Amino acid sequence: EAQVTQNPRYLITVTGKKLTVTCSQNMNHEYMSWYRQDPGLGLRQIYYSMNVEVTDKGDVPEGYKVSRKEKRNFPLILESPSPNQTSLYFCASSFGPHYGYTFGSGTRLTVV
Amino acid sequence: AQKVTQAQTEISVVEKEDVTLDCVYETRDTTYYLFWYKQPPSGELVFLIRRNSFDEQNEISGRYSWNFQKSTSSFNFTITASQVVDSAVYFCALSGPNYQLIWGAGTKLIIKP
Numbered sequence: 001e002a003q004v005t006q007n008p009r010y011l012i013t014v015t016g017k018k019l020t021v022t023c024s025q026n027m028n029h030e031y032m033s034w035y036r037q038d039p040g041l042g043l044r045q046i047y048y049s050m051n052v053e054v055t056d057k058g059d060v061p062e063g064y065k066v067s068r069k070e071k072r073n074f075p076l077i078l079e080s081p082s083p084n085q086t087s088l089y090f091c092a093s094s095f096g097p098h099y100g101y102t103f104g105s106g107t108r109l110t111v112v
Numbered sequence: 113a114q115k116v117t118q119a120q121t122e123i124s125v126v127e128k129e130d131v132t133l134d135c136v137y138e139t140r141d142t143t144y145y146l147f148w149y150k151q152p153p154s155g156e157l158v159f160l161i162r163r164n165s166f167d168e169q170n171e172i173s174g175r176y177s178w179n180f181q182k183s184t185s186s187f188n189f190t191i192t193a194s195q196v197v198d199s200a201v202y203f204c205a206l207s208g209p210n211y212q213l214i215w216g217a218g219t220k221l222i223i224k225p
Contacts, residue, residue, distance in 0.1 A: 031211075043203070043215045050211065058212060090157060097211035098145045100159035 002027045006091050006104030013081055013111055021076040021107050023091030031094045032074040033058070033101070034066065036087040043090075048097070049074055081111040114139045114208045118216035125194055126224050133189045133219045135204030141165075145207040146180065146187045151218070152200040163187060191221075199223045 004025045013019055025032065033048040035058075045058030049068040063085055065077040074093075078085060088108050092101035115138040125131045137146065148160040161171060163180050171178045175192045191198050201218045208214040 042217050045212055048211060056211075088155070092157075097213075098162075098164075098207050100147060100162045101149075101157075101213075102159065103157040106155050106157075 002102065004091055004093050004102050004104040006089075006107050008107060009105060010108050011110070013109070015082055015111055016080050019078050019081060019109075021078075021089060021091075021109070023074045023076065023104055024072050025074075025093040025102070026072065027093060027102065028071065029093035029095055029102070030071070031096050031099075032068065033092045034064070034074070034076050035090045035092065036060065037090065037106075038087050046076070046089075050097075078109075081109075083111045085109065086111050114141075114206055114214045116204050116206050116214050116216035118202075118204055118219045120219045121217070122220040122222065124222040124224065127196055128193050130190060130192050131194050131221065131223075133191075133202050133204075133221065135187045135189065135216060137185050137187065137204070137206045137214075139185075139206060139208075147205040147207075147213070148178065148187075148189050149203045149205065150200045151203065152197075157203075160189075194221075194223045196223050196225050 007022045030051045034046040035043045037043050044060045046064050047066040049055045052071050055066050090106050091104040094101045117136045144165045146163045150158045168180050177190045179188045201220045203218045204216040205213045
């Protein structure tokens, strides 16, 4: 089944404790992206990647890192999480930025 | 500047009614893409349709139809004979600069049995 797999689905962590949200797709998509969704602010892009070893900032990259060492994986790293990073996170992939995205199931992150 | 406006914050209808979700966009690009996504109460985001700026044909998929009108910069979405399972937040989006999507704020659709 074609899918984007995100893990974990839920995560509660403490301020400052590094964490990684994994994202993997099995559709051979070149384009991958991370979004956060917050009430009243909608969907905002954090980072995106056009291909392996090519990543770029979205609208709200501060406090996040990404890497794209392999085509299928695009992890999101929070080196020192803060409470304002409490949010619902989505990973997405597609054949390109102008194609429909396949989204992961989402990761609900709470930073206390 | 590019922008997507979904003026309807929330719509509530009774099952079997037809409902139209509005999407108005702004762009200076001559080539662009428009999208609709669905986010049901379970939270996932589901791609529904993509339309490019050169194709103004209406699209129908089962009970779903989309009306793209460049003259009014609109890309409206109609659900015919709505069902409770159609209850969701629906997002309209526009391809923007720097390989990003410009998202509308979403319309929450409530279908009452």
